[in-house]
Amino acid sequence: MKPKQIPGVPIQKKGGFHDTESTKQFKILEINSKFAVLKERFFSINRWKEYCGHASADFKHFDASGELADRFPKKGDFIRIAIPGPGTVEAKGYDWVEIINISHRDTDKSESYLMMCRPSKEPNKLKGYVAHFYTPAATSSMLISKEGNILKAAVYGRNERPNFNASFWDKIRNFFIALGGIFGFGKIQWKILADGLLDFE
Template structure:
C-alpha cells in the first residue's frame, strides 16, 4: 500500500540526494512559484528542467550574470547540448583565474537523474570541483576542495514548482601545488564559504523559473 506523504514531507522531496553537510560553508538558494493549475505546474516544471539542463545558457538565464558557464564532455571537448553525467562544466568567475585550471574553475557532473510520481517530480543535477579534464596531474582546478558539492534541483509538488541550489562542505582549495593559485583560492573560496556566492545562485534559480510578464 502506498503511504501518502504529509505536506511537510512534500516540502523536502529530493533532500536525500543532497550530500550531508559536515564542514565548511553551506548555503541554500531556493525559488518557489505557486501555479494556478496542475497543468501549469507541470509545464513550468518541464521548462525549468530544460533550462537547468542547458548549462551553456545559465549565464543568460541569471538576472545577475556574475559568471559564465561552458559544458564539456568527458574527453574535454566543448559541446552544445543538454548536460549528462560524466560531463565537465567550465566556470569563468570575475577576476583572475588559476593556472592549474588554465584560467578557469572546473566541476565534474557526478549525477543527473529524474524521479516522477503522480503529484511530485524532481530533476537533480549534482556537481563537484574537479581537475581540468585534460590535466594529467588530476589536481582540483577550482577555488573549493573536491569535498564541496552543488546540488541543483527542479521540483514540482502538486501545483508548486521549486528551483533550488544547495551548496555543501565548501572550503578553500589550498592543494593546487601553485602558490598564486592557492592565494587566489583562499580569497575566492573564503568568500564562497561565508555565503558571498549566494547572489549568483539565487539569480540563477530565479531565472530557471522566470515566466514572461
C-alpha cells in the first residue's frame, strides 16, 4: 500500500508511514457549526486526552519559550507527548515535537486545517538529543476537514525511522517504540485521537 498524496503533507522517502483517518457524516445544514466545534477541539491540544479517553497518549501544548500554553497553537510552539509505556531518559519520560507549520485551505468544495509536527529537543534546550523515538526527518501531519456533509480528522505519518542519535538507554527504547509504530501500534494511538476529536455528539 502506498501513502496517500495529501496537499501539504511531505513526500514519503524512507522508513515507515501511515495514513490514519476517521470520518463522520452530518446533516448538510449543520456541517458548518459541527466543523466549528471540531476546529475548537483540534486546536485545544491540552484537552486531547480528555476527548480520547484513558487509552490515549497525553498531549500538552507549550510555547516557544517552554511555558505551558492555553491558546490556539502557532508555528514554533511545541507539543509534549506522554505515550503509554517507557518514556525518554533525555526528556524525563516525554517525547517532544515542534509545530513547524499550520495551514488553512478553503475552496468552494472543502475547508481544512493542517498542523505539521516534527521530532525536536525540549524547548530552550540547546544541548542534548532530540527527545523523540523518531528522527527529525519524520513528520506527523494532523488534519481536519469538511467536504459536503462529511467531517474528517486524520494524521499522516511520513519518513518514520528510529532515532539512534540518543543516549544508550534511549537508543534501545527508541528502537522498540519505533518498531511498534512501524508495525501499527502508533497508528492505533493516532486512530484513538482521530476518532476522539470527532466524538462530540
